[in-house]
Amino acid sequence: MTSENVTMQGPVCPLPISHYDHIMLGHGSGGKMTHDLVKRLFASAFNNEALAAGDDSASLPLPAAAQLEGRLSFTTDSHIVSPLFFPGGDIGRLAVCGTVNDLCMLGAEPLYLTAGFILEEGLSIEILQRVVRAMQAAAIEAGVQIVAGDTKVVEKGKADGLFINTAGLGWIPAGRHISGSLARPGDVVLISGSLGDHGMAVLTARGELGLETGIQSDVAPLNSLIAAVLKAAPNTHVLRDPTRGGLGTTLNEIAAQSKISIWLDETAIPVSPAVRSACEMLGFDPLYVANEGKVIVILPAAEAQAGLAAMKQHPLGQSAAKIGEIKEGSAGRVQLRTAFGSTRILDMLAGEMLPRIC
Amino acid sequence: MTSENVTMQGPVCPLPISHYDHIMLGHGSGGKMTHDLVKRLFASAFNNEALAAGDDSASLPLPAAAQLEGRLSFTTDSHIVSPLFFPGGDIGRLAVCGTVNDLCMLGAEPLYLTAGFILEEGLSIEILQRVVRAMQAAAIEAGVQIVAGDTKVVEKGKADGLFINTAGLGWIPAGRHISGSLARPGDVVLISGSLGDHGMAVLTARGELGLETGIQSDVAPLNSLIAAVLKAAPNTHVLRDPTRGGLGTTLNEIAAQSKISIWLDETAIPVSPAVRSACEMLGFDPLYVANEGKVIVILPAAEAQAGLAAMKQHPLGQSAAKIGEIKEGSAGRVQLRTAFGSTRILDMLAGEMLPRIC
DSSP states (O other): OOHHHHHOOOOSOSSOGGGOOBOOGGGGSSSHHHHHHIIIIIIHHTOOHHHHTOOSSEEEOOOTTOOTTSEEEEEEEEEOOSSSEETTEEHHHHHHHHHHHHHHTTTOEEEEEEEEEEEETTOBHHHHHHHHHHHHHHHHHHTOEEEEEEEEEEOTTSSOSEEEEEEEEEEEOTTOOOOTTOOOTTOEEEESSOSSHHHHHHHHHTOSSOOOOOOOOOOOOOHHHHHHHHHHOTTOOEEEOOOTTHHHHHHHHHHHHHTOEEEEEGGGSOOOHHHHHHHHHHTOOGGGSOOSSOOEEEEOHHHHHHHHHHHHTSGGGTTOEEEEEEESSSTTOEEEEOTTSOEEEOOOOOSOSSSSOO | OOHHHHHOOOOSOSSOGGGOOBOOGGGGSSSHHHHHHIIIIIIHHTOOHHHHTOOSSEEEOOOTTOOTTSEEEEEEEEEOOSSSEETTEEHHHHHHHHHHHHHHTTTOEEEEEEEEEEEETTOBHHHHHHHHHHHHHHHHHHTOEEEEEEEEEEOTTSSOSEEEEEEEEEEEOTTOOOOTTOOOTTOEEEESSOSSHHHHHHHHHTOSSOOOOOOOOOOOOOHHHHHHHHHHOTTOOEEEOOOTTHHHHHHHHHHHHHTOEEEEEGGGSOOOHHHHHHHHHHTOOGGGSOOSSOOEEEEOHHHHHHHHHHHHTSGGGTTOEEEEEEESSSTTOEEEEOTTSOEEEOOOOOSOSSSSOO
């Protein structure tokens, strides 16, 4: 900027946002154009006191019920899903739900999110607006606030439309201990619903396969479902959402962390007919396809019935099922009793199956 | 993945990291390759208990001195700087310092960071390792822990090497109130050192200008400097780092938030001879060039001497200076008394000057 420019006086934003319908490099300058974009698009959608303060970070209270013996839960996820919009969701809903769910998996009450946008020069403002509205709707659904954000712009060809990072902060009440390391022999493994919907919905939306499946992503915030489970089964040991890598990879993580073996009944694992047939046609195993609205619950056998019943009563858990149990021996291994009565080892996903699914 | 693959048994990682020297799509799968990359590169560098737990989010205590009347400070920044390495720093150091500094600007004690990586297929592992090591060194320097992370991979040509998001969490002690909205008439404006070094260092590193300036970025964590200032001047009203948009834009933000006017003395504003001559040659105004290791301090006149002395005693504040004062009237306006005795209005940066500076 030359001194000639800076002596020029004018309103805070010389160009109303309606005057540009695409992202320009100036939207990442930190100057007037950035302020305009933030004010008109982000601050108006994610309207809350902390964000409106306009400081370098958000100043936030602990929840009213907090005690110093409680703990913070803190997580992050970047979202690069392609395409940006798919049946049942979009990158904005995914960015909010993915991070809310990661907080829930420690039994935390999700409180606050941040949102970091990396925008490609030339991105349509209308697309960005749709994504931002979806984020705000998902935040309201989950009962969280988006309290801080950041906007960067890279030149055309240096990103792919739009990437969103969300970080999340939650509060774990004193006395609650949930971790992938706490599965114990004798525990029961539950799943909150059918597997593979998100991954197959995104794959279908790419349109490369010429496939019309009608499959919708399951992307949803799981905090109210998990609150219901923890009320019914307060001694739950493990909560984890089988996202990238699917059920197979996630259970391998838990088996390794807890140093136990997991035995699954293939016939008990819910997979919708549409996902099953799409997977068969394309050579995928639904046990390795990503989910964005499902949770694995591992809990003592004595609480399994109550936990399962609580899930089934929740709109997001109607297809919940008991799918296996935890045993000693072969620590770290996941074994599947197949429909034919044989046993196979379910290993962690090797290589890449479906890139850019979240 | 076909069932043929999943029945194949083997070690947790079939390919040691040394067998691939570039990022592949499989590193973003969430499966074995992701686990291998995280274990060998990230977990070993950012070694701490919360990260090692391997759960979906980090479970963290409040600081020992916390009281429930205190507040959380929460912020995020994505980093897209180009080139990834520049004199005085790199994208990793920048990602840690940028977020640490945003936490400090509310007077918070920075505690925890998350790191979200978006990697382009084909990125050299050696480059990623250098960046990760720089992040860990900066985290140690700042006294924070990197407690959670995420790794995504996009196809070659769909990103530009490497983007890093960091989110940060800090603790604001009870009774501390610092905000861009708290500048008051009669307050004094201090700056912790010379302006424009980061922006000009990155620009020079691009090599497009054929310019050898010797300018180093000032990128540094400011928490210890700010702790010293707050000890000497406990009634400080505003702290803010003049990053993107530079001093001019940042002071405009403060003037608007606090509804006051800011008067600056151009001759008092420290700019190094190298930055001044590079800016003159290229037609830039150093007051709009980004800094990554400087802080604006606005405080009551009674504490100005003590605050300035505290800065000058700190290694990062040796060139600190009093550069202006806060007045009533012309609310939201920043005015500069020039070296020639005239007055000009310093507006917010319009458009884009130096893209991808942070």
